[in-house]
Amino acid sequence: MIFLSAGIEKLTGYPASAFTGEDAMSYASLIHPDDRAKVSDDTNAAIRERRPFQLSYRITTAAGKLRWAWEQGAAVFDEQGNVEALEGFIADITVLRRADLLALEQASLLDKARDAIFVMDMSSRITYWNKGAERLYGWDAREAEGQRMSDLLCDDHAAYSEAYKTALDEGEWVGELHQHRRDGSPLHADTRWTVVPADPASGIPQKILVMSTDISERKSNEARIHRLAYFDALTDLPNRASLLDHLRRALLGSARSRKVGALMFLDLDNFKTLNDTHGHAAGDMLLQAVARRLEHSVREADMVARLGGDEFVILVQPDEESIETAAHHAETVAAKVVAAMRAPFQLADFMYSVSTSIGVTMISGALDTVESALKQADTAMYQAKAAGRNTFRFFDPDMQAKWTARSELESGLRRALRNHEFMLNYQPQLDGDSRVIGAEALLRWRLPNGEILYPTEFIKQAEETSLIVDIGRWVLGTACLELASWQRNPATRHLSLSVNVSARQFVEPDFVAMTQEILAATGVDPHGLKFELTETLVVTDFAHTVETMETLRRLGITFSLDDFGTGYSSLAYLRKLPLDQLKIDYSFMRDVLTDRNDASIVRSIIALGGSLGLQVIAEGVETQGQREWLSQAGCFVYQGYLYERALSGEHFARYAATLH
Known part of the structure; x- marks a missing residue:
């Protein structure tokens, strides 16, 4: 050197x-x-x-x-x-x-990050783009750098502008953005924007650091879970949970705005018939088609939901200032729905017609709750059914009182089954020589206060629910126990016992099996057991009825057609049924001595029974004159107050033993 x-x-x-x-x-x-x-x-x-x-x-x-x-x-x-x-x-x-090595190392680490990390200047132009951004969005760094983020990635420019403003005002913004990839596919990103201040000493200008995570799969899963929780899988309509949430919010909004809306409860008339005749697949197709028609019958702001089965609800949003205007609009919607349902539905390879009964109640957040609104709409729906179906009815407070009474009665029936409040009485049946030949088991309900209720006061309500099946099982079991005790006594072993079987109970799939189980458990001889069926049951599903009757008859059980003459009385089915007895309804006996028409009907029934080889029994025989008239007409089996009212099992056995 x-x-x-x-x-x-x-x-x-x-x-x-x-x-x-x-x-x-x-x-x-x-x-x-x-x-x-x-x-x-x-x-x-x-x-x-x-x-x-x-x-x-x-x-x-x-x-x-x-x-x-x-x-x-x-x-x-x-x-x-x-x-x-x-x-x-x-x-x-x-x-x-x-410093260079550190920068290189840091850049390498940023490139190894799974998240998309990029930097943009204050005009939204991208100045740095890591490998994670390349993987997530599809553009490489050379293609992305210099591009405006809002143009390159964003679908929702309003959301982008709001994020940009918040970041500048607060130094940071965190949220979700709808974006797209290079191939155009949608992307849901969880994003954090951080404003990096300028450094005058080094000449570095102010920038925005952006970190984005792909949450598309999570959002998709959340949407799927939400759909499962709040939408009906069959019809794709909102379900009960969704309806309750929307109704609650509608009432809260109504309480603030003082506006009025409506709630409609819909039930398809005789939907069960379709399932029974064509199968559940056809029923499902009908429910889907009904859902689509309902959606087209309401405004976009209103809601159609499926509660389950064939029950639907329409929520008309509280938008009207007065209850009169809201009621007028609700009437228009209800009439439109009823009319829409009248057109036949194409189900697979056949057409099917169905009607609907609609209950309508007005809703106001100042007066109603979710529970009260649903109850009122449900009550109004039953009123529409009572009015002949295929129509709609507005909620009537009197109907609400009846609904409350019906609800209390149903609760009471459940309690009666639990607490053994039911009992059976037995009304004697006598022949022409005034000898007891059998009895009809009559249900009574002894309330906790000692009051006795007769079937006319509660059976209809039981038949509208599944309770009639449980009550019928108890009646048959109790009657068979009583009959078995008579059969062990020489003085009463010849007696038969008639048991009323409801239509709802008779069509249960396990009715025959249940009957066999009770026969085996009680040890009763079924030849002494008689089932009384109504004409309504017979014509509802004739083929199934005949098949079930034949099966039971092979066990030894006989059959009586109850209340004959009050229903269809068709010879076409009567001659095909495996019957043993016709029963003249008491309504004809009441005026048989004074009313020519009633007398003619009774004579016809007696003659018909004779021609078909059936025994004829008259109920409601209260006077000696009625008994003599029946005898002259050819009827020789009687039941009524002329002989005895319904008795307890113990009193009946003593009564029958003295008249055998």
């Missing part, structure tokens, strides 16, 4: 004198062995090309530490073009080199 400034000591730890003179050390010996060849090659190349050179390399200091040096210089040529010397300067760039 010809000359070195004193600054060399700060860089290498050696004084400048160490590199000059006879015993001088070589500066090149300080260069890291791995960097020497490149330094030599780059320097020689620059000399040959007669240009300056710039080098960066590592040196080992006197203290044994590594430092990065940056050297810039050029060759000095004489007049002949020979190299006389090299001159230039050397700088310590260790700090800068470490």
Whole structure:
């Protein structure tokens, strides 16, 4: 070295004198062995090309530490073009080199991040784009950098603008954005925007750091879970949970706005018939078709929901200022729905017609609750059914009172089954010689206060629910126990016992099995057991009825057609039924001595029974005159107050023993 400034000591730890003179050390010996060849090659190349050179390399200091040096210089040529010397300067760039390495390391780490990380300037142009962003969105860094984020990614520009404003005002924004990928597919991103302040000292301007995570799958799962929780799988309508939530919010809004809406409860008339005749697949098709018609019958703001089975609800939003206007609108909607249901439905390969009964109640947040609104609409629906079906009715407070009474009665019936409040009485049946030949089991309900209720006061309500099945099972079991006790007594073993079987109970799939179970449990001889059926049951499902009757008859059970003459009285089915007895209804007996029409009907029934080989029994025989008239007409089996009222089992057994 010809000359070195004193600054060399700060860089290498050696004084400048160490590199000059006879015993001088070589500066090149300080260069890291791995960097020497490149330094030599780059320097020689620059000399040959007669240009300056710039080098960066590592040196080992006197203290044994590594430092990065940056050297810039050029060759000095004489007049002949020979190299006389090299001159230039050397700088310590260790700090800068470490900063570069750190920046590279940090950039590498950012590229390894799974999340999309990018930076945009204050005009929304992207200045940095990591590998995670490439993977998530599909654009590489060269394509994305310089693009405006709002143009490249965003679907909802209003949401983007709101996020941008919030980030500038508060320094940060966190939220979800609807975006899209390069291929156009939608993307739901959980995003954090952080404003990075400007650094005037380093000349770095203000920027926004964006980190985005793909939450599309999570949002899809959430939507699927929400749909399962709040929508009916069959019809795709909102379900009960969704309806209750919307109704609650509608009432809260109504309480604030004082506006009025309506709630409609719909039930398809005789829907069970379709399931029974064509199967549940056809029933499901009908429910789906009904759902679509209902949706087209209401405004977009209104709600159609399915509660379950064939029950639907329409919520007409509380938008009207007066109850009169709201009622008028509700009437229009209800009439439109009734009319829409009248057109036949195409179900697979057949057409099917169905009607609907609709109950309507007006709703106001100032007066109603979710529970009261549903009860009132349900009550009104039953009123529509009572009015002949295929119509609608508005809620009537009187009907609400009846509904409350019906609800209390149903609760009482359940209690009666639990607490053994039911009992059976037995009304004697006598032949023409005034001998007891059997009895009819009559149900009574003894209330906790001792009051006795007769079937006319509660059976209809029981038949409208599944309670009639449970009550019927109790009646049959109790009657068979009583009959079995008569059969063990020589004085009463000849007696038969008639048990009324409701239509709802008779069509139960397990009715025959249940009957066999009771016969086996009680040990009764079924030849003494008689089932009384109504004409309504017979014509509802004739083929099934005949099949069940034949099965039971093979067990020894006989059959009586109860209340004959009050229903269809069709010879077409009567001659095909495995009957043993016709029963003349008491309503004809009441005026048989004074009313020609009633007398003619009774004579016809007696003659019909005789021609078909059936025994005829008259109930409601209260006077000796009625009994003599029946005898002259050819009826010789009687039941009524002329002989005895219904008795307890113990009193009946004593009564029958004296008249056998």
